[in-house]
Every structure is written in structure tokens, then in C-alpha cells.
Amino acid sequence: MEKLLTLENVNVSYVNKEKKVYAVRNVSFSIEKGDSLGIVGESGSGKSTLAMALLRLHNENLTEITGKALFSGKNLLEITQEEMNELRWQDISVVFQKAMNALSPVHRIGEQVEDIYHIHVPQASKKEIEERMIKLLKLVNLPERVYRLYPHEMSGGMLQRVAIAVSLLHDPKLVIFDEATTALDVVTQGQILEEVVQMEKEMDMTRIMITHDMSVVAASCNKVAVLYAGELMEVGYVKDIFKNPMHPYTQGLLNSFPSLKGECEVLHAIPGFLPDLSKPSEGCIFAPRCPHADDRCRREKPVQQTMKDTRQVACWLHQGGEENE
Ligand SMILES: Nc1ncnc2c1ncn2[C@@H]1O[C@H](COP(=O)(O)OP(=O)(O)OP(=O)(O)O)[C@@H](O)[C@H]1O
Ligand SMILES: [Mg+2]
Numbered sequence: 001m002e003k004l005l006t007l008e009n010v011n012v013s014y015v016n017k018e019k020k021v022y023a024v025r026n027v028s029f030s031i032e033k034g035d036s037l038g039i040v041g042e043s044g045s046g047k048s049t050l051a052m053a054l055l056r057l058h059n060e061n062l063t064e065i066t067g068k069a070l071f072s073g074k075n076l077l078e079i080t081q082e083e084m085n086e087l088r089w090q091d092i093s094v095v096f097q098k099a100m101n102a103l104s105p106v107h108r109i110g111e112q113v114e115d116i117y118h119i120h121v122p123q124a125s126k127k128e129i130e131e132r133m134i135k136l137l138k139l140v141n142l143p144e145r146v147y148r149l150y151p152h153e154m155s156g157g158m159l160q161r162v163a164i165a166v167s168l169l170h171d172p173k174l175v176i177f178d179e180a181t182t183a184l185d186v187v188t189q190g191q192i193l194e195e196v197v198q199m200e201k202e203m204d205m206t207r208i209m210i211t212h213d214m215s216v217v218a219a220s221c222n223k224v225a226v227l228y229a230g231e232l233m234e235v236g237y238v239k240d241i242f243k244n245p246m247h248p249y250t251q252g253l254l255n256s257f258p259s260l261k262g263e264c265e266v267l268h269a270i271p272g273f274l275p276d277l278s279k280p281s282e283g284c285i286f287a288p289r290c291p292h293a294d295d296r297c298r299r300e301k302p303v304q305q306t307m308k309d310t311r312q313v314a315c316w317l318h319q320g321g322e323e324n325e
Pocket of ligand 2: 047048049
């Protein structure tokens, strides 16, 4: 399969006078065309930082970004802001949590869509834009009349659907959802996820789904990348990783979520907290919280290993690479 995005040793640090926060550390993985990849990890694990780096939304004076993020032959981390402005929305778009807050309360949805559309296609006619948006509104299960409504006339779920539709205006190759459905009730969230999965079948779309909710990944992604304290612990197919998580952190994350089948069981939180991200880590960054950690784990960083089912795991327990059946 053709790769759409390949990350190689991506590091993102926030720097100010007093200290440096190593928020994303040496992350490498790739996304194939048509993939849907969930990025999971507890709060503060660097998920949004990574997404913002890919879109170059950080204040460049206060961040240090190294590594490569290759997209259509370009390194997203190195291109100029002008080049990025060309790509943003046209090729890569993003939907944030509460994206609806970005809409102006005093203009109808249609007027705002026209403004957004004209940034990239200044010559587009009103009719052309309306037709395009109405087609997208249908995809996210909204009626045509939404085009003429003001944001305050809609519910949170409707507005988030509008935000998703807007992100698809220019048929982007890659869409990044950053907790885009988190603020919604579970029923609405479930419906939107179904619509997104359906939409992908109809459009040539690749998606990154950032969430701390494993059930969102289970419902809408075919691959998953597990981040902890800015480092990649495990990445591979959802069907393999959910059935047989290999990294102790992935095991902990899955154990701390209610069963996806709805069975009653005791949930186990992962004891301890994220480490201080202003310090570089020597051994495995998860070692202080890992029930299996030994001296080597605390001393040396495990290398990412590729298993038979193509997943990659960074853990000393799996350095042979062959334990996986
Ligand atoms: N502008 C900033 N300046 C300094 N540190 C920051 C900044 N933004 C984020 N951080 C730190 O970087 C780390 C990663 O944060 P990030 O927002 O990427 O996590 P996240 O995985 O998206 O968490 P959440 O699930 O809560 O959204 C955290 O330790 C956070 O405190
Ligand atoms: Mg975040």
C-alpha cells in the first residue's frame, strides 16, 4: 500500500526561558492511504502536540521541532508557512474538540463556509459552494436548511457535524480529528463515528483519530498508535493490539477501560503518574510505572521491534520479535 504520511524520529519540545518540555520524543510510524489511525494515550502524552506539529500550528519561537514528516514528498516539519497554508484544508485538515466554538455567532453557516472556501478557491461561485456544502451536510446526516442557520440555532452535536463537513470541503487527503467527538454524549458520538466510517468508504480519505477513549478507536479505526509521555509504545492493527496488547502500557490502558462488550468487570487504573517531561529519559520511559520493569528497562531504552503481525513494540519483553504468534 502507498504511504501517505511517514514520520521519522519526530521530536517536539516546548521551550521557554526556564525550561524545555520534551512533549514528543523520537516518534516514527507511517500511515497508508485510506488508513484510519487512532492515536491514544493518557492526558499529557503528546497527542495534540504531535498533531499541531504536523499542521505547523505551534508558535515557532517557543517550540523546537526536529525529524521528518513526509507527506507527498514534502517534509511537513520543514516547509515554509506559505507552503503549509497551501496544504492546510486542501490536503490536510483538522477538527478539534469544540470546533464549533470557532464559528462566528453572528453569521449564518453558509456565509462562513463561503469565506472559508474562497481562501483556497477565490473564483468559486456561491452556487458551487452551496452545492458542495449541502452534499457534505448530507454525509454527516444534517438537513440542507443548516446552511442558512446561525450557530446558536443548532445543538452541540449538529455544530460538531458542521465542523466535520467544513473540514472536508476541499476533499483533503488527510483529516486529523483531535478529540473531535469527546465533548458529545455517547449516542451522538456513536452516530458521528458511524457516519465518518461510512463517509470514508465513499471518499478517498485517510484519518488520524486522536483520543484518550479506546472505544472511539475500536469503533472507527483500523490501526492504533499508543503514545506514552511523548514516546511511541506500540503501533499496529486494532484487531491485533486489542486482542493481544504486547506493551505493558497498552495492557494497562485497555484494562483501565470498561469492556467494549459491556461486561461488568473490575477496572484497573495504571498506578503512578506521567514522568516530568522536562527531563530526557534514559531507560524505558514507562519503567517507573511498569509491573515488569527490571534494571535493564531502567537503564537502556528499548528499540522498536517489528512483530509478525506487522505491529511495532518498544519493550524489552519483546526484543526477540518472535513471541507473537
Ligand atoms: N504551549 C505549551 N507550552 C509548554 N508545555 C506544553 C504546551 N502545550 C502542551 N504542553 C505540555 O506538553 C505535554 C503534552 O501535551 P499535549 O497537549 O500534547 O497532550 P495530549 O496527549 O494532547 O493531552 P490531552 O489528552 O489532555 O489532550 C504536556 O506535558 C503539556 O503540559
Ligand atoms: Mg490533546
